Amino acid sequence: xxxxxxxxxxxxxxxxxxxxxxxxxxxxxxxxxxxxxxxxxxxxxxxxxxxxxxxxxxxxxxxxxxxxxxxxxxxxxxxxxxxxxxxxxxxxxxxxxxxxxxxxxxxxxxxxxxxxxxxxxxxxxxxxxxxxxxxxxxxxxxxxxxxxxxxxxxxxxxxxxxxxxxxxxxxxxxxxxxxxxxxxxxxxxxxxxxxxxxxxxxxxxxxxxxxxxxxxxxxxxxxxxxxxxxxxxxxxxxxxxxxxxxxxxxxxxxxxxxxxxxxxxxxxxxxxxxxxxxxxxxxxxxxxxxxxxxxxxxxxxxxxxxxxxxxxxxxxxxxxxxxxxxxxxxxxxxxxxxxxxxxxxxxxxxxxxxxxxxxxxxx
Amino acid sequence: xxxxxxxxxxxxxxxxxxxxxxxxxxxxxxxxxxxxxxxxxxxxxxxxxxxxxxxxxxxxxxxxxxxxxxxxxxxxxxxxxxxxxxxxxxxxxxxxxxxxxxxxxxxxxxxxxxxxxxxxxxxxxxxxxxxxxxxxxxxxxxxxxxxxxxxxxxxxxxxxxxxxxxxxxxxxxxxxxxxxxxxxxxxxxxxxxxxxxxxxxxxxxxxxxxxxxxxxxxxxxxxxxxxxxxxxxxxxxxxxxxxxxxxxxxxxxxxxxxxxxxxxxxxxxxxxxxxxxxxxxxxxxxxxxxxxxxxxxxxxxxxxxxxxxxxxxxxxxxxxxxxxxxxxxxxxxxxxxxxxxxxxxxxxxxxxxxxxxxxxxxx
DNA sequence: TGAATATTTTTGTATAGACAAATAGACATT
DNA sequence: AATGTCTATTTGTCTATACAAAAATATTCA
Numbered sequence: 001x002x003x004x005x006x007x008x009x010x011x012x013x014x015x016x017x018x019x020x021x022x023x024x025x026x027x028x029x030x031x032x033x034x035x036x037x038x039x040x041x042x043x044x045x046x047x048x049x050x051x052x053x054x055x056x057x058x059x060x061x062x063x064x065x066x067x068x069x070x071x072x073x074x075x076x077x078x079x080x081x082x083x084x085x086x087x088x089x090x091x092x093x094x095x096x097x098x099x100x101x102x103x104x105x106x107x108x109x110x111x112x113x114x115x116x117x118x119x120x121x122x123x124x125x126x127x128x129x130x131x132x133x134x135x136x137x138x139x140x141x142x143x144x145x146x147x148x149x150x151x152x153x154x155x156x157x158x159x160x161x162x163x164x165x166x167x168x169x170x171x172x173x174x175x176x177x178x179x180x181x182x183x184x185x186x187x188x189x190x191x192x193x194x195x196x197x198x199x200x201x202x203x204x205x206x207x208x209x210x211x212x213x214x215x216x217x218x219x220x221x222x223x224x225x226x227x228x229x230x231x232x233x234x235x236x237x238x239x240x241x242x243x244x245x246x247x248x249x250x251x252x253x254x255x256x257x258x259x260x261x262x263x264x265x266x267x268x269x270x271x272x273x274x275x276x277x278x279x280x281x282x283x284x285x286x287x288x289x290x291x292x293x294x295x296x297x298x299x300x301x302x303x304x305x306x307x308x309x310x311x312x313x314x315x316x317x318x319x320x321x322x323x324x325x326x327x328x329x330x331x332x333x334x335x336x337x338x339x340x341x342x343x344x345x346x347x348x349x350x351x352x353x354x355x356x357x358x359x360x361x362x363x
Numbered sequence: 364x365x366x367x368x369x370x371x372x373x374x375x376x377x378x379x380x381x382x383x384x385x386x387x388x389x390x391x392x393x394x395x396x397x398x399x400x401x402x403x404x405x406x407x408x409x410x411x412x413x414x415x416x417x418x419x420x421x422x423x424x425x426x427x428x429x430x431x432x433x434x435x436x437x438x439x440x441x442x443x444x445x446x447x448x449x450x451x452x453x454x455x456x457x458x459x460x461x462x463x464x465x466x467x468x469x470x471x472x473x474x475x476x477x478x479x480x481x482x483x484x485x486x487x488x489x490x491x492x493x494x495x496x497x498x499x500x501x502x503x504x505x506x507x508x509x510x511x512x513x514x515x516x517x518x519x520x521x522x523x524x525x526x527x528x529x530x531x532x533x534x535x536x537x538x539x540x541x542x543x544x545x546x547x548x549x550x551x552x553x554x555x556x557x558x559x560x561x562x563x564x565x566x567x568x569x570x571x572x573x574x575x576x577x578x579x580x581x582x583x584x585x586x587x588x589x590x591x592x593x594x595x596x597x598x599x600x601x602x603x604x605x606x607x608x609x610x611x612x613x614x615x616x617x618x619x620x621x622x623x624x625x626x627x628x629x630x631x632x633x634x635x636x637x638x639x640x641x642x643x644x645x646x647x648x649x650x651x652x653x654x655x656x657x658x659x660x661x662x663x664x665x666x667x668x669x670x671x672x673x674x675x676x677x678x679x680x681x682x683x684x685x686x687x688x689x690x691x692x693x694x695x696x697x698x699x700x701x702x703x704x705x706x707x708x709x710x711x712x713x714x715x716x717x718x719x720x721x722x723x724x725x726x
Numbered sequence: 727t728g729a730a731t732a733t734t735t736t737t738g739t740a741t742a743g744a745c746a747a748a749t750a751g752a753c754a755t756t
Numbered sequence: 757a758a759t760g761t762c763t764a765t766t767t768g769t770c771t772a773t774a775c776a777a778a779a780a781t782a783t784t785c786a
Contacts, residue, residue, distance in 0.1 A: 010769055036736060047771045049412075052737090060423050069736045069779045086449075086481070086502060095467050095669065100458040107457070107484055111491075116498055118449070119482045121470055128474075135479055139449060280672050306458065309643050309672050373739055399766060410741045415767090432749045432766045732783065739776070746769070755760070 003044045011046055015054035023063055023074055033071045034064065087330055088118045088136040088144045090129060090159070096249075097277055098303055098319040099147075102173060105323025106145060113331050115142070124149040124248060126159075133162045143330035144168055145323075148175045148217075169333035173326045174319075175217045181341045183329045185322050189218045192315045192348040193225030196300055197272065199313075199350060201233050204359030205270040205298060209241035209261060211282075212274025213248060219274045222302060226272060241268045246278075254278060258285045265291075269359060270298035276305040276314055279355075283310055294357035304351050311353040318346045366407045374409055378417035386426055386437055396434045397427065450693055451481045451499040451507045453492060453522070459612075460640055461666055461682040462510075465536065468686025469508060476694050478505070487512040487611060489522075496525045506693035507531055508686075511538045511580075532696035536689045538580045546692045548685050548707045552581045555678045555711040556588025559663055560635065562676075562713060564596050567722030568633040568661060572604035572624060574645075575637025576611060582637045585665060589635060604631045609641075617641060621648045628654075632722060633661035639668040639677055642718075646673055657720035667714050674716040681709045 003011050022028040035043060040051045055072055058064045065075045087110050091099050107117045118141065120132035129149065136144060144163050148156045156177050163170045172184035200208050210226050212219040223244055230237055243257055258281055261271070273279035279301030286293055293299050293310075304316035325344050366374050385391040398406060403414045418435055421427045428438045450473050454462050470480045481504060483495035492512065499507060507526050511519045519540050526533045535547035563571050573589050575582040586607055593600055606620055621644055624634070636642035642664030649656055656662050656673075667679035688707050 012769070038736080049772085050770055053769080066737065067779095068738070068777070069734095071736065085498070088479075093467065094457070094470070095463040100463045103482060104456065104458050104484060107482055111483075111494070114498065116451075116481045116483070116495075116502055118479045119466060119470055120474075120479070121467060131474065132479075135448070135477065139479055277670070280670070284672060305670075307640070307643065307668075307670065309647060375739070401766080410743095412742085413740055416739085429767060430749095431747070431768070432764095434766065728786090730783100730785075732781100734781080735779090737776100737778085740774080742772090744770080746767100748767085749763105749765090751763090753760100753762075756758085 003046060011044075012050045012053040012057075015040070015044060015046065015051065016057050019054065019058055020063060028074045030074055032074050034074065036071055084140050084142045085115045086118055086139060086141045087115050087327065088120060088132070088139075088141040090120045090122055090132060090136075090144065090146045092124045092147060092149060093121050094119060097275065098305060098317065101306065101319040102147070102323040105320035106327050107323075108320075109324040109327040113327070115327075115331075122149060126152070126155040129155070129159050130162070133159050137162065137166055137168065141168060142334050144170045145173050145326045145330060146170055147173050148177050153177055169330055171326045171329045171333075173322055177217070183333070183342050185325045185329065185344045185346065186218065187317050187322070187346045187348045189221035189348075190225040190228070192302070192317075193222035193272075194229045195225075195350055196302070196315050197226045197229035198233070199352075200270045200272070200298065200300065200356065201229065201235065202360075203298075203356055205356075206235050207238065207241065207268040208270045208272055209243075209268040210272040210274070211243040211246055211254075211257060211261065211278055213246045214244045215247065222274060238267070240264075246274070249275075249277065251281070254281050255285060258282050262286060262289060262291070265297065268297065270300070270356065273299065273301045276301040276303040276308060276312065279312055279314065280308065280310070283312075293355050298356040298359075300356060302348075311355055313353045313355045314351055315348040316351045317348045321346055366409060374407075375413045375416040375420075378403070378407060378409065378414065379420050382417065382421055383426060391437045393437055395437050397437065399434055447503050447505040448478045449481055449502060449504045450478050450690065451483060451495070451502075451504040453483045453485055453495060453499075453507065453509045455487045455510060455512060456484050457482060460638065461668060461680065464669065464682040465510070465686040468683035469690050470686075471683075472687040472690040476690070478690075478694075485512060489518040492518070492522050493525070496522050500525065500529055500531065504531060505697050507533045508536050508689045508693060509533055510536050511540050516540055532693055534689045534692045534696075536685055540580070544704045546696070546705050548688045548692065548709065549581065550680050550685070550709045550711045552584035552711075553588040553591070555665070555680075556585035556635075557592045558588075558713055559665070559678050560589045560592035561596070562715075563633045563635070563661065563663065563719065564592065564598065565723075566661070566719055568719075569598050570601065570604065570631040571633045571635055572606075572631040573635040573637070574606040574609055574617075574620060574624065574641060576609045577607045578610065585637060601630070603627075609637070612638075612640065614644070617644050618648060621645050625649060625652060625654070628660065631660065633663070633719065636662065636664045639664040639666040639671060639675065642675055642677065643671065643673070646675075656718050661719040661722075663719060665711075674718055676716045676719045677714055678711040679714045680711045684709055 003014050028034060037048050037051050041048055055064060059066055062075055064072050066072045089103060089106055093099060094103060103119060110117045118136060122129040122132060157180060160170050170182060172182055174186060176184050176186060197208065212223060214220045214223060227237060243261065246254060246257055262285060271282055273282050279299055282299055283293060301312050301314035304314045329342065366377050391397060400411050400414050404411055418427060422429055425438060427435050429435045452466060452469055456462060457466060466482060473480045481499060485492040485495060520543060523533050533545060535545055537549060539547050539549060560571065575586060577583045577586060590600060606624065609617060609620055625648060634645055636645050642662055645662055646656060664675050664677035667677045692705065
């Protein structure tokens with residue numbers, strides 16, 4: 001190693017750069033002693049003060065550590081990675097649906113890995129999501145769990161790119177985005193809806209109404225499962241009792257749709273609500289109209305939300321586990337897994353309560 | 364300023380300390396030029412290299428900034444505060460009760476102030492709380508919102524001290540801790556319970572059962588309000604229908620207690636549930652036993668939890684606002700408000716639904 | 727053998743002096 | 757008025773030297 005005395009770059013800086021390269025290229029590894037100041041003096045022909053300046057700067061930056069009488073040693077710069085122990089979660093609203101359960105599963109798993117969780121509510125708005133993404137990047141999160149919004153796939157992609165540009169791994173939870181290679185965790189929505197629909201059919205229901213929003217990937221799958229089950233049982237689909245474009249969840253809008261549906265009750269004997277919150281609205285509207293469940297019609301939901309006080313037969317989704325698995329994927333990416341994007345599909349299972357009437361004898 | 368040449372503490376360190384004190388005591392303010400190296404040399408009698416070492420260290424630490432030809436200036440250490448834009452929230456369980464609403468209010472307000480929110484679930488366990496506190500401190504949060512656990516005031520204090528030792532402001536939300544000077548936000552639990560009890564009395568109820576846990580500060584206040592209302596209406600308290608030591612919320616335990624209470628139904632015409640989750644259990648146990656509300660007995664709750672599908676008359680607590688106000692208190696502390704500890708009391712209001720029967724004619 | 731002591735090495739602290747580089751501000755030039 | 761040049765000042769870089777302090781190692785002594 002030669003110091004260029006005529007270079008405009010300071011000699012201490014030349015030495016400092018040289019040492020840093022050695023460390024970063026792994027030539028000088030953690031714990032290894034670098035030459036003593038005297039030796040460096042002989043090597044470079046520089047005065048000890050100059051050498052001290054170079055080494056001192058690297059000590060300040062955390063690359064080296066000096067030990068009196070023993071020498072100067074290479075330090076593992078674990079500080080940086082140690083500081084970055086935060087994961088972000090972008091969720092539409094922590095108050096709604098399964099969000100608390102998901103957040104809890106994620107946080108518990110994060111805690112196991114000594115990580116913290118930053119909670120961001122997007123309200124399905126691009127502006128808010130962007131704003132949060134910006135701050136998450138500034139906070140140097142080491143990974144992000146995203147529940148894609150139902151509004152625009154394009155916008156979701158933009159958000160994802162904000163992170164991937166900075167090499168921050170992203171995992172999608174529950175919902176997916178088409179045509180994008182990214183780790184994601186879902187449940188078997190098709191199979192679940194198939195099972196749930198078959199359950200209704202087995203209990204003698206042939207006129208099964210359904211209400212959900214096709215625009216959301218999970219509900220789209222459920223609609224497919226519903227149709228497949230009907231088809232396999234040779235039941236023709238009746239489009240008048242299929243509301244598949246209900247749009248993103250909006251209390252009032254759904255109330256209206258459901259009032260409309262319950263208006264011509266002769267057309268169905270059971271209602272498949274796209275998820276439990278829809279089922280709750282169906283229940284309350286039915287109550288309003290003086291109808292009782294399952295006597296006047298049967299009702300099933302999807303999710304198995306906690307703290308639901310009605311006896312709703314529904315598909316239990318392993319939301320807590322979804323949070324856990326999402327975080328595990330993030331952790332494996334953080335630890336440098338370079339494998340292709342992975343998909344984890346968890347299994348939902350039917351929870352039988354008492355919102356479905358057995359109509360078999362009526363057949 | 365005199366350097367003690369015979370002191371065992373290095374002279375550069377003496378100078379460095381002196382300069383730092385000047386800055387931290389505000390004698391040398393942001394932007395002010397400190398004496399030039401030459402002047403410091405004359406002042407202290409030290410060699411320039413020694414002075415450079417002292418000043419250099421402070422430059423490294425970010426206290427000073429050197430400008431060639433111009434001199435050395437005091438730097439506002441805003442980097443740190445700029446990076447620290449994270450608030451922690453310690454909550455028993457994000458899934459339960461009003462936690463999501465509180466988290467949402469907090470997060471929205473934090474976003475307004477360009478801050479992020481780290482969510483920590485403690486499960487009311489000291490071990491978990493300590494663990495989270497540790498990591499929040501390492502993550503350099505600039506403030507913490509704590510929902511005290513019901514288990515032990517001592518333990519809560521320990522957690523608070525972990526933060527205050529590091530000058531991290533703490534705000535208590537909802538529940539309070541006695542004998543501790545700290546910012547907190549609550550609702551008027553006494554007045555609310557008084558109003559709610561009076562409401563029942565006005566509707567002809569004189570035998571009002573209550574179930575809650577006195578160990579939780581909020582519920583203790585509610586019990587007092589309940590008793591005050593009874594007293595003011597000259598209704599003697601019947602201890603056989605007062606369950607005030609139900610302990611921290613535990614689904615199964617409460618189910619048992621409520622089954623016991625509903626066993627001797629002649630003793631009361633209304634039940635005051637300490638909070639909505641208790642009310643939901645009362646409702647479902649009543650349902651199990653074939654009782655209907657409000658026909659067989661009346662029921663009121665406290666909280667006004669969202670997504671409750673029964674028509675429960677209850678006190679609406681401004682939980683979202685509580686989250687907002689808590690965060691505002693934190694922000695004012697961050698901005699250096701040194702005032703004495705503050706208490707914000709928000710107002711709850713009665714939400715009349717249909718779980719209370721008007722018994723007035725029966726009197 | 728084991729404890730006390732001395733030696734040696736390496737970083738830590740400190741001095742004195744020199745020239746380089748940047749630049750605000752004064753001054754000169756176009 | 758705009759631009760270029762000079763100057764003084766301050767920090768930036770660098771050398772050479774000296775003694776201090778810590779600590780591993782060798783040596784001495786009881």
